[in-house]
Amino acid sequence: MKILTANRLTDGIAVWYADGGWAETVDHADLAHDKAAEDRLEAIGAKAYAANEVVDVNLIDAEVVNGVVQPVRLREKIRAAGPTIRNDLGKQAAKQANWAA
Amino acid sequence: MYRYDEFDHDFVQARVAEFSDQVQRRLAGEITEDQFRPLRLMNGVYLQLHAYMLRIAVPYGTLNGKQLRMLGHIARKYDKGYGHFTTRQNIQFNWPALSDIPAILADLASVEMHAIQTSGNCIRNVTADHFAGAAADEVADPRPYAEILRQWSSVHPEFSFLPRKFKIAVTGAERDRAAIQTHDIGLHLKKNAAGELGFAVYIGGGQGRTPMVARKIRDFLPEADLLSYCTAILRVYNLYGRRDNKYKARIKILVHETGVEEITRQVEAEWQELKDAELKLPEADIRAIEAYFAPPALTGRAGGDQAVKLARLDSKGFSEWLDQNVVTHRHPDYAAVTISLKGIGEVPGDASDSQMEAVADIAEKYGFDELRVSHEQNLILPHVARADLKAVYDALVGIGLATANSNLISDIIACPGLDYCALATARSIPIAQEISRRFASLERQREIGELKLKISGCINACGHHHVGHIGILGVEKKGSELYQVTLGGSADENTSVGEIIGRGFSSGEITDAIELIVETYLGLRLDPQEKFIDAYRRVGPAPFKEALYAGEAKAA
Numbered sequence: 001m002k003i004l005t006a007n008r009l010t011d012g013i014a015v016w017y018a019d020g021g022w023a024e025t026v027d028h029a030d031l032a033h034d035k036a037a038e039d040r041l042e043a044i045g046a047k048a049y050a051a052n053e054v055v056d057v058n059l060i061d062a063e064v065v066n067g068v069v070q071p072v073r074l075r076e077k078i079r080a081a082g083p084t085i086r087n088d089l090g091k092q093a094a095k096q097a098n099w100a101a
Numbered sequence: 102m103y104r105y106d107e108f109d110h111d112f113v114q115a116r117v118a119e120f121s122d123q124v125q126r127r128l129a130g131e132i133t134e135d136q137f138r139p140l141r142l143m144n145g146v147y148l149q150l151h152a153y154m155l156r157i158a159v160p161y162g163t164l165n166g167k168q169l170r171m172l173g174h175i176a177r178k179y180d181k182g183y184g185h186f187t188t189r190q191n192i193q194f195n196w197p198a199l200s201d202i203p204a205i206l207a208d209l210a211s212v213e214m215h216a217i218q219t220s221g222n223c224i225r226n227v228t229a230d231h232f233a234g235a236a237a238d239e240v241a242d243p244r245p246y247a248e249i250l251r252q253w254s255s256v257h258p259e260f261s262f263l264p265r266k267f268k269i270a271v272t273g274a275e276r277d278r279a280a281i282q283t284h285d286i287g288l289h290l291k292k293n294a295a296g297e298l299g300f301a302v303y304i305g306g307g308q309g310r311t312p313m314v315a316r317k318i319r320d321f322l323p324e325a326d327l328l329s330y331c332t333a334i335l336r337v338y339n340l341y342g343r344r345d346n347k348y349k350a351r352i353k354i355l356v357h358e359t360g361v362e363e364i365t366r367q368v369e370a371e372w373q374e375l376k377d378a379e380l381k382l383p384e385a386d387i388r389a390i391e392a393y394f395a396p397p398a399l400t401g402r403a404g405g406d407q408a409v410k411l412a413r414l415d416s417k418g419f420s421e422w423l424d425q426n427v428v429t430h431r432h433p434d435y436a437a438v439t440i441s442l443k444g445i446g447e448v449p450g451d452a453s454d455s456q457m458e459a460v461a462d463i464a465e466k467y468g469f470d471e472l473r474v475s476h477e478q479n480l481i482l483p484h485v486a487r488a489d490l491k492a493v494y495d496a497l498v499g500i501g502l503a504t505a506n507s508n509l510i511s512d513i514i515a516c517p518g519l520d521y522c523a524l525a526t527a528r529s530i531p532i533a534q535e536i537s538r539r540f541a542s543l544e545r546q547r548e549i550g551e552l553k554l555k556i557s558g559c560i561n562a563c564g565h566h567h568v569g570h571i572g573i574l575g576v577e578k579k580g581s582e583l584y585q586v587t588l589g590g591s592a593d594e595n596t597s598v599g600e601i602i603g604r605g606f607s608s609g610e611i612t613d614a615i616e617l618i619v620e621t622y623l624g625l626r627l628d629p630q631e632k633f634i635d636a637y638r639r640v641g642p643a644p645f646k647e648a649l650y651a652g653e654a655k656a657a
């Protein structure tokens with residue numbers, strides 16, 4: 001399975017394509033289960049790049065764990081969570097704050 | 102320290118305006134990413150895993166309190182409250198929004214700083230001995246020459262599109278603290294028999310996937326010929342350096358493939374055409390730049406030794422810090438202080454906004470407003486009266502920066518690795534933290550003695566692993582992080598590239614392996630005075646291989 005990821009142009013923040021837009025977390029990214037779906041995601045990425053919404057657009061491997069989308073490679077896991085050495089930074093920070101609340 | 106003249110101010114302001122306009126046009130969609138990428142890189146803006154990264158130049162690692170305070174301000178206002186000091190004596194911010202970068206650059210320009218030429222295939226920030234101007238063992242301060250090189254190389258039209266990036270380092274002492282033999286050009290400032298200043302010139306050093314120790318091509322170059330000779334080197338490189346393969350494009354490959362005799366001949370031939378023309382440095386100009394680096398007026402502060410002696414009795418922590426982080430100054434009443442950014446279990450090279458501001462205060466109060474960034478990712482107070490050392494120590498304790506581990510095993514160089522870097526293949530920082538925690542006991546670290554441990558998270562070697570006494574290289578193998586160990590590297594006047602000791606270790610095994618290497622060294626050293634690197638050079642890799650892998654051979 002593949003998902004579409006990029007960095008937002010204005011602030012460089014990592015984003016994933018989900019439900020018709022670019023989400024700041026990977027959890028509910030649109031999954032491509034076959035080549036046709038991958039092509040569709042790739043076309044969306046190319047269009048968003050051309051429209052100067054995002055940069056560094058990539059299709060990456062993903063899996064579903066406990067109903068939540070997760071990247072497969074460590075590099076992409078770290079992009080999706082934040083630095084492993086600073087749990088207060090990156091996407092994981094917001095999640096922690098939510099739990100605390 | 103160097104102060105901008107009118108030309109410098111205009112140049113930096115013009116660049117801020119130009120790049121701000123480029124950012125606005127990019128955000129408005131008027132220029133594409135392909136068009137913008139080389140422009141942002143020329144201004145130090147990278148795209149990393151989580152966000153953009155801005156690398157700010159600290160020329161030859163020298164800055165003052167006002168500048169460091171501004172870096173703290175930028176960390177707080179535009180970033181996430183911290184900055185990362187790098188092995189090129191620069192600082193990086195990991196989270197700036199592209200839309201904020203024009204404002205950051207304007208703030209930097211207000212304190213005579215910028216991010217120009219911190220990326221791209223140009224001449225990068227010239228680095229120098231972090232004790233320059235203070236060291237008891239230097240023949241002269243190397244920074245005036247680094248400044249002359251900075252002025253010459255800034256937007257140099259001929260050298261802005263080299264085959265690859267180009268790094269120059271200068272030292273003014275026999276004991277090389279600037280790692281000059283790992284640079285594209287290494288300059289060793291010295292005096293000839295007649296007492297005249299000049300340079301031994303090394304070229305073709307570098308790390309990355311093909312580590313090479315620089316070769317000396319001239320034993321003495323008169324100071325007046327600095328720019329003409331460097332121009333000759335750059336011209337030969339620019340003409341013959343490979344542009345067909347990024348991995349073979351550095352001058353080290355050209356030196357290796359051409360041969361040092363032939364390339365020396367080419368450089369000297371080019372130099373003959375240049376040496377008596379407009380690049381010859383007028384004596385008055387050299388001395389004028391030198392005047393900017395005139396040392397502060399160090400008044401006699403007798404009684405420092407007595408104060409230090411008494412304070413030692415009072416505080417074990419101070420005594421240990423004094424032994425480890427304080428070095429001899431050319432003035433007997435003063436000392437140079439290393440502020441370790443390697444607290445046990447901390448991220449090597451990181452400092453928070455409030456730490457930066459507090460260090461700026463300390464430098465202004467006790468250090469003649471002078472600071473340095475070392476290539477080993479620490480901060481330096483180059484001139485502190487011995488009588489003030491206890492006050493400085495107490496202030497550093499107050500902000501958590503008094504770790505007494507300079508040159509010990511926990512004083513680790515580590516690149517950002519896979520926690521931040523888009524090029525990395527494995528994490529470096531968590532490995533550094535775990536090793537630091539394993540060797541947390543200062544007593545144990547001091548028993549081990551000087552040991553330079555350096556970690557890179559990919560083969561580009563930003564963490565200098567090739568020249569660590571112990572080097573660790575993180576790679577990705579079958580989807581997991583694997584750490585390869587090299588031993589016997591060194592980045593001083595006896596530079597050597599470490600040798601791979603054997604198969605790599607998982608992230609769970611690597612700290613045990615490092616501990617075993619250290620225990621093996623402790624078991625075989627002749628006496629406590631024999632440093633790790635000297636013991637390794639005496640016995641070679643065999644005892645370490647035996648300790649690490651013998652069990653496997655028997656099991657097989």
